[in-house]
Amino acid sequence: MSVPVIQKMDVYPVAGYDSMLLNLSGAHGPFFTRNVVIMHASNGEIGVSEVPGGEKITQVLEACRSLVVGTSIGDYKRVLQEIKHQYGSLDQGGRGNQTFDLRTTIHAQTAVETAFLDLLGKYLHEPVAALLGDGQQREDVPVLGYLFFIGDRQQTDLPYIGADHEHGEWGKVRREPALTPDQIVREAQAAYDRYGFTTFKLKGGVLNGEKEVQVMKALHQAFPKAKLDIDPNGAWSLNEAVQYASEMKGLLNYIEDPCGAENGFSGREILAEFQRRTHIPTATNMVDTDWRQMASSLILNAVSIPLADPHFWTMQGSVEVAKVCHAFGLNWGIHSNNHFDISLSMAANAAAAAPGHINAIDTHWIWQDGQALTKHPYEIHDGQIHVDSRNEGLGIEVNMDAITAAHQLYLEHNLGARDDAKAMQYLIPHWQYDPKKPALVR
């Protein structure tokens, strides 16, 4: 029997609804965007993937079509090399200094790689996790509850959605303002009741750092057994970070990008100094995002937890990072942004293949839960996602009606790449991004 060949590759820019989540980059708008790739193979199977939204990524994916169509699924690594060769220069500027990654080609590589892996897995009757690194390592992947401060959508005339009744208390809480310790504890409680998380991460970089420390203390009081992380996306100075960390000592599981580049020192140098001074496990998704940065991080001993998001490391790359972590005594984890359930399956499969001890992985899915693009999305129970070793490919089945509707939403609202300044300007007129100032401190 001949090996299947790709006959068609479709690219769908899609959108879904989001809450007014706050972070250092501003406030999430009413919609988040993603790019979904669907490959049709000659054996009648479909391979799928999801990566961040925005026209630049859509365009590179469109341009990659001629490299993909006609290729056998066994030849995908050559296609990936070709994409890197032809479009890699677009990523020369690095990830940028927003909270989210601004690169282009690496996301296109991931999209193509993942859809191929989905097809390969189906062809071989194996889960994608079994095709990565040394194969599937676990069926139960720990996931953390990603908590956010939430802005008041009523202060805008933007089309944010309100509470839904299908998701109980969580369906309500996730769309209402949350800025105080009590409100964040209520948010955590609703998320815990629905998903059973044993780890929570607070997205910081919003209020003055002292106030965020108070929120962490309130969370610890309400959930004394939970593991707690905080991520201000590098908003604090090194000295502030050391001070806040000492106030949170004993309640922190890890701290993520507490500080970043300052006074002529790189972000990696500053994190290395932070770790030397505090001895607190330190994670990043900002300064250890490719192999060159990884080499520098290792030499400097800058981070102990690289958050190797498969969307910007590729799926195989993310698991390679896990192997390095395992060998060097670091702890691997995954970073996330708003995403649909196709991305959830990508993160779950990568984490299922990561060797050694792993941290509970990030996912924004709880903010989107209910907006599935697949027929039976992976679910979070007891703070875990189950990746059955009997799965084939990513273990999902796309719902073409849902993808078409999400594409229509994208077109109707003329959407593109993420811009958190726009919604933020409703809360603070003329607001502008400052990587060193929490979003509500102006």
Ligand code: GKR
């Ligand atoms: O969703 O607002 C957000 C986060 O700020 C996201 O964009 C970050 O990339 O959560 C991410 C992180 O920095 O870990």
Ligand code: MG
């Ligand atoms: Mg982060």
